[in-house]
Amino acid sequence: MGEALPVDYHTKHQANTKIWEISKEAAVAGKFPISKSHYSLIFIADAHWKIGQEKMGLDIVEPNTCVRGCCSSNSIPLHLPPSSFTLLSAIAKGAESVVYEAILDGKKVAAKKPILSTSEELDKFHKELQLLCQLHHPGIATLLAAHAKPPNYLFFFEFYEKTNLAHQLHVEEWIPDLDQALSIMLQLAKALQYLHNKGIIHRDVKPANVLLDRDFSACLADFGLAEYKKDLRRVSTVNWRSSGKPTGGFHKKNMVGTLIYMAPEILTKEIHTEKSDVYSFGVSINELLTGVIPYTDIRAEAQAHTVLEMNYTEQQLTSAVSSGGLRPVLAGIESGVPASMLSLIQKCWDANPQNRPSFNDIVLELDDMLQQRKKMEKEDLSLHQPPISHVHQVMDDVNNLHTYQEKINWSTQGECVSKGASFGVHSGFRMWLDGFDDPLAYHLVLSWGSFATCGRRESMEDMHFLMPFLCNEKDVHAFGIFDGHRGAAAAEFSVQALPEFLKALGSMCSPADALVEAFVRTDVAFRDELDSHRKSRRVIQKDWHPGCTAAVALIVKNKLFVANAGDCRTILCRRGCPVALSRDHVASCPEERNRVVSAGGEVKWQVDTWRVGRAALQVTRSIGDDDLKPAVTAEPEITETVLSVEDEFLVMASDGLWDVVSDMEVTNIIRDTVKEPAMCSKRLATEAAERGSKDNITVIVVFLCPVSTAERVY
Ligand SMILES: Nc1ncnc2c1ncn2[C@@H]1O[C@H](COP(=O)(O)OP(=O)(O)OP(=O)(O)O)[C@@H](O)[C@H]1O
Numbered sequence: 001m002g003e004a005l006p007v008d009y010h011t012k013h014q015a016n017t018k019i020w021e022i023s024k025e026a027a028v029a030g031k032f033p034i035s036k037s038h039y040s041l042i043f044i045a046d047a048h049w050k051i052g053q054e055k056m057g058l059d060i061v062e063p064n065t066c067v068r069g070c071c072s073s074n075s076i077p078l079h080l081p082p083s084s085f086t087l088l089s090a091i092a093k094g095a096e097s098v099v100y101e102a103i104l105d106g107k108k109v110a111a112k113k114p115i116l117s118t119s120e121e122l123d124k125f126h127k128e129l130q131l132l133c134q135l136h137h138p139g140i141a142t143l144l145a146a147h148a149k150p151p152n153y154l155f156f157f158e159f160y161e162k163t164n165l166a167h168q169l170h171v172e173e174w175i176p177d178l179d180q181a182l183s184i185m186l187q188l189a190k191a192l193q194y195l196h197n198k199g200i201i202h203r204d205v206k207p208a209n210v211l212l213d214r215d216f217s218a219c220l221a222d223f224g225l226a227e228y229k230k231d232l233r234r235v236s237t238v239n240w241r242s243s244g245k246p247t248g249g250f251h252k253k254n255m256v257g258t259l260i261y262m263a264p265e266i267l268t269k270e271i272h273t274e275k276s277d278v279y280s281f282g283v284s285i286n287e288l289l290t291g292v293i294p295y296t297d298i299r300a301e302a303q304a305h306t307v308l309e310m311n312y313t314e315q316q317l318t319s320a321v322s323s324g325g326l327r328p329v330l331a332g333i334e335s336g337v338p339a340s341m342l343s344l345i346q347k348c349w350d351a352n353p354q355n356r357p358s359f360n361d362i363v364l365e366l367d368d369m370l371q372q373r374k375k376m377e378k379e380d381l382s383l384h385q386p387p388i389s390h391v392h393q394v395m396d397d398v399n400n401l402h403t404y405q406e407k408i409n410w411s412t413q414g415e416c417v418s419k420g421a422s423f424g425v426h427s428g429f430r431m432w433l434d435g436f437d438d439p440l441a442y443h444l445v446l447s448w449g450s451f452a453t454c455g456r457r458e459s460m461e462d463m464h465f466l467m468p469f470l471c472n473e474k475d476v477h478a479f480g481i482f483d484g485h486r487g488a489a490a491a492e493f494s495v496q497a498l499p500e501f502l503k504a505l506g507s508m509c510s511p512a513d514a515l516v517e518a519f520v521r522t523d524v525a526f527r528d529e530l531d532s533h534r535k536s537r538r539v540i541q542k543d544w545h546p547g548c549t550a551a552v553a554l555i556v557k558n559k560l561f562v563a564n565a566g567d568c569r570t571i572l573c574r575r576g577c578p579v580a581l582s583r584d585h586v587a588s589c590p591e592e593r594n595r596v597v598s599a600g601g602e603v604k605w606q607v608d609t610w611r612v613g614r615a616a617l618q619v620t621r622s623i624g625d626d627d628l629k630p631a632v633t634a635e636p637e638i639t640e641t642v643l644s645v646e647d648e649f650l651v652m653a654s655d656g657l658w659d660v661v662s663d664m665e666v667t668n669i670i671r672d673t674v675k676e677p678a679m680c681s682k683r684l685a686t687e688a689a690e691r692g693s694k695d696n697i698t699v700i701v702v703f704l705c706p707v708s709t710a711e712r713v714y
């Protein structure tokens, strides 16, 4: 056994103190490397890597170097008698190595056997070994021994029972509580702080390279890409010259495995710095909090490949991340994650490396959060504050996903605000009805129904209302769908507020004007409400700008008014053929794109299509979205249709339906379904789900003539 290892072990309180780690035997034998008086502190390491070695009792055979003589260690045996180890089953097959469960000197260990077919790969083995011999930290996977002589090249590591963090999150679907998550983050941050203080950049920080022990304590592993910062310029240049591609695991196996953790500057082929590790750390800890694979909305790995491949190509993602500012969906404050942690994550993945904190800062911040939590635990939480909910409790409760910190009930808010506007008095629709007083006009016989499903999403952000006989008026009917994004708040608010505004406006202006005005007032009221919650700090998540699209159909006698803002769609079936009563307001529509741009908005091709602003919104009109106002207007487009005996039914639906079923198919499906509006709605939603719609799906069907007639029409 070696006597002592000098390490720079910086922590919050011991910054810049040179500390010596010494093995227990050396300490017991009094073999200190230098006289105590020279140093303020002697640190006897109790990290498990040492204990592991003590149990091992493997002899170091001098000279303890690799076959080339470039790797050496005074504590880690570098060549072993073949009888001292046995490889058992393979536990992981990477692009660069196979990792086996193994027995080394009677103890269960992990043996990493690199694939060495070229001389470069052999060089790489030596480099990784040189590096690993220098690393001694409780947050770094412990190298117990190595075998660095032909024909066997092997690394032996401490065995981590729970394998890696990616496996736990996406295969085991493990949901850590906040304390577990915080402790993993801190262990990782300390390991990276240690590396950076040694001048080493890891370059492959990701959950798959975080190993977990039985008690979920975390270790950073896989130094296959790690480099001394001073060598990086040369290494990177050589790599790019030889492959034309950036290094960093970019092109090995499934590109998303690593690409999604790569900082924008790396994607544009700049040189790695400490700050690119900080970026990868940010993406990784957000993944730990959300349990969701970055740039998808899925948890389980089994589903990952197809969806990832469908959503983005390598190039799309590269350009969206590096020039479009795209980032994974941030963990929600509703899951109990403290706002300070969310803002730390955002700082870590800032586009400008200089704005990212260093690991010294990160360790301090995480440490503070940990102390805070401990303090809160001590004080009686139940007295004043609800206990911080564990992430999984909220995740399990789909309906809670978008209720924010103090649980603002947006639908109650919507009701109150709009009732206040109409003073709770409704003076009737005389003006509307008198306006169309033609005794010979076609008389509608209505039946209506709806169906709404969350689909494959984790939460429901669609809302709708069915209000036949509005205010008990036999000839006035209203139906509406709201499709929320960035949370359900705007949709929940609007489904209450908009019909109230509409009722209040019924006595003041024409149906078309009333619809426009109701949309605009709902939007203003919602944004005001959100603002006041921000001021009163009930909403503390910065950059939370919920919105919703909206479609409302208003029938007054034989006239149908359809108001639309966004990509919900309304069609009318006339003599068996679909007639569009609304136009989708999306950035891929040139007119809308021009309108947004002339209103001062920014439209860019991002990921897969045209999108608006930093938020990368696909729709160009909506209620809410206050970061994109006024360009993304709430003002609807209105169509006005005189209904006649030729008109059979109306279908309104959120884009979850229209994404996968065409207007014509919708009419055909209704033709083949029992003429019952709720059944037809359900049939359409089911069809959309079966065709792979990934969104919430809401469908409203309104028959405009007696069902027997509808049946006869076909
Ligand atoms: N000490 C260990 N204990 C338990 N499992 C381990 C250990 N070391 C590695 N593994 C498992 O093997 C996997 C691959 O290990 P590692 O990342 O070191 O290899 P690699 O070939 O460099 O992989 P990659 O293809 O990600 O670069 C890990 O994600 C982990 O699941």
Ligand SMILES: [Mn+2]
Residues within 6 Å of the ligand: 094, 208, 209, 222
């Ligand atoms: Mn790995």
Ligand SMILES: [Mn+2]
Residues within 6 Å of the ligand: 094, 096, 204, 222, 223, 224, 225
């Ligand atoms: Mn690797």
